[in-house]
Amino acid sequence: MKIELLKEFIRRIWNAGDVEGATVYYFAGDRITGHWQIADRLSIFQQLRQASAGRNKDK
Structure with missing residues (x-):
């Protein structure tokens, strides 16, 4: 059986603030086989x- 591994890169910015990050997804066919994330x-x-x-200033 031959499995073709594809990578997809998604960049995101969180809603709570200006924080940049990225998620990389690994696919085999039409299924996600893994991922990793990184954030600033x-x-x-x-x-x-x-x-x-x-x-603390308000107290």
Whole structure:
């Protein structure tokens, strides 16, 4: 049996903030056989720190 492996790349931006990332899907025929994701974790961390600092000022 020969399986042809295809890769599909999807870029996304999350709704909660400006966080860029990508998901790569692996296909065999018409089925997804795997995937991996990557996100800009530094931007996520910086946005969480800014949000936390804003809440602490109100207290």
